[in-house]
Amino acid sequence: MTVPTNPSPDLATPSATASAPLLTSTSSRLTQVLGIGWAISVVLVVCAAFWWSEPDATQGELVRLFYLHVPLAILEYVPFLLCGIGSVLFLWKRSEWGDLMAHAGAEVGVVMCALTLVTGAVWGRPTWGTYWDWSDVRLVTTLILCLLFVGYLALRRVPGDPTTRAKQAAIVALVALIDIPLINRSVEWWENRTLHQKGTIAQGKIEDINAFATLLGFIMVGLGIAFLMTHRFRIAWLERQVDRVGLDDAIAHRRAEAATGVDASVGRTPEEGGQQ
Amino acid sequence: MSGDEALDLTPRAPRSGGRRWVSIGIVAAVLAIIVVVMVKLLGDATLFVYEADAAVEKRTELGDDRFRLIGSPLEGTIVESQDQGQTVVAFSVVFEGVTADVVHIGDPPQLFQPGVPVFLEGRWTPGLPDGSDGFVEGANDGFYFASDTLRVKHDSDYRNDNEERISEAESGGEQ
Amino acid sequence: MSYVIAGWVIGLSALGAYAFALLARGRRLSRLVAPDRQRWSTTRADTPTGR
CATH class of the missing domain: 1.20.5 (Single alpha-helices involved in coiled-coils or other helix-helix interfaces)
Structure with a gap:
């Protein structure tokens, strides 16, 4: 295999990193604002959930978990949809940013989806009488969505050609996204096979202070997703840079070998060395 | 180079x-x-799913098949007791005006209450449960649904306790 | 009420733990990459990097 080489590795040299203490994170003014906003919204939503809002006429105190579970359950789609958009951009335009966004969206989405399932299970035990119900279509399709994206993340860790791997991952992401409308419509299509109620939010069936607490829940989870997505995207970007530096290093190594005729890594000529 | x-x-x-x-x-x-x-x-x-009215109508056809029954527990019918260390809940559910009697073995969920729909799994059983004289204000039609799984399906309306009390007071405490 | 508290504690602590894990991962990785490749940084111009 032969490729033209590119002499400018982006690795921060030890001297550069030593003199750049301020540049050792994925934080920026944007993420600082998002982080502070997120922290404030957490405090507000906890106050609204536990002190400002009223118990529900049917559910009583259990409704207080609604303000966390429902925003998580609805907004978990956002990182997955960003993953889908990124995947389309990669498949269509070979966009590197799209691929990185897809990777970031899948990971943040899996965290949100897992938390949706866990908080839902904790709510389900006293409300429905069980942590889990295999016949509830919404529950099971949400679990499948989570598992599909866990598979997506595992696929991205399989060593191999990055472009082929990104292409395979993008296709898996787009197939997995078919599950989202299924989850959303399951309470309508299988009404007698789901313990979940029909859309409370969409039909405006929550009012006053409880609606305000729900709104705060959505703001809190939304800011959290924005904060996590931004950091995760930057991590994906940094990982790509590190990979590139590794490749550039290897090329520089081979170039040195080609110039001297000696396998620099083991100190012998290729004729003497054979396989490493 | x-x-x-x-x-x-x-x-x-x-x-x-x-x-x-x-x-x-x-x-x-x-x-x-x-x-x-x-x-x-x-x-x-x-597992087949029937609302209480359909389950009563198809009782002969269903025989002792296991199925899922849907209905809302009726006010004043819920009687809880203990049998050999297990909770036994006798009550009646209604759907579209048709009542079916139920005996559930096991602890009911916290949200189990009259008017909030339930999903039950079990089968029709002829006669009355052992030691029972009949269901309080139930159908008492010679069959009861022996259930071992009870799930509560709450509706999509969320109203806080105070609002509920105010609306009850306004309607003259009819409910 | 114990279920409600458990749900909130699990939810918020998992989100917090994930956020801190991301920050730590970002910090570790950004030491390996040249500052001029970290476009989000606003302190780039003030920092002597030798480049």
Whole structure:
């Protein structure tokens, strides 16, 4: 295999990193604002959930978990949809940013989806009488969505050609996204096979202070997703840079070998060395 | 550098297969779990579901088949007792004006209350439960639904306790 | 009420733990990459990097 080489590795040299203490994170003014906003919204939503809002006429105190579970359950789609958009951009335009966004969206989405399932299970035990119900279509399709994206993340860790791997991952992401409308419509299509109620939010069936607490829940989870997505995207970007530096290093190594005729890594000529 | 255009970049040693196989194993495990989950979902989907009115109408046809019954517990019918260390709940459910009597063995969920729909799993049983003289304000039609699974399905309306009390007061405490 | 508290504690602590894990991962990785490749940084111009 032969490729033209590119002499400018982006690795921060030890001297550069030593003199750049301020540049050792994925934080920026944007993420600082998002982080502070997120922290404030957490405090507000906890106050609204536990002190400002009223118990529900049917559910009583259990409704207080609604303000966390429902925003998580609805907004978990956002990182997955960003993953889908990124995947389309990669498949269509070979966009590197799209691929990185897809990777970031899948990971943040899996965290949100897992938390949706866990908080839902904790709510389900006293409300429905069980942590889990295999016949509830919404529950099971949400679990499948989570598992599909866990598979997506595992696929991205399989060593191999990055472009082929990104292409395979993008296709898996787009197939997995078919599950989202299924989850959303399951309470309508299988009404007698789901313990979940029909859309409370969409039909405006929550009012006053409880609606305000729900709104705060959505703001809190939304800011959290924005904060996590931004950091995760930057991590994906940094990982790509590190990979590139590794490749550039290897090329520089081979170039040195080609110039001297000696396998620099083991100190012998290729004729003497054979396989490493 | 003159040799750059044709630099040999052929890998000299095969990559370590360990990480590849671990990753492929994880992908395979995830696929296997998805298949198991689908089988569980489809397996549960084979259980027929009937609202109380349809279940009563098809009682002969259903025989002692296991099915899922849907209805709302009626006010004043719920009687809880203990039998050999187990909670036994006798009550009646209604759907479209048709009442069916139920005996459920096991602790009911916290949200179990009159007017909030329930999903029950079990089968029709002729006669009355042992030691029972009949269901309080129930159908008492010679059959009861023996249930071992009770799930509460709450509706999509969320109203706080105070609002409920105010609206009850406004309607003259009719409810 | 114990279920409600458990749900909130699990939810918020998992989100917090994930956020801190991301920050730590970002910090570790950004030491390996040249500052001029970290476009989000606003302190780039003030920092002597030798480049």
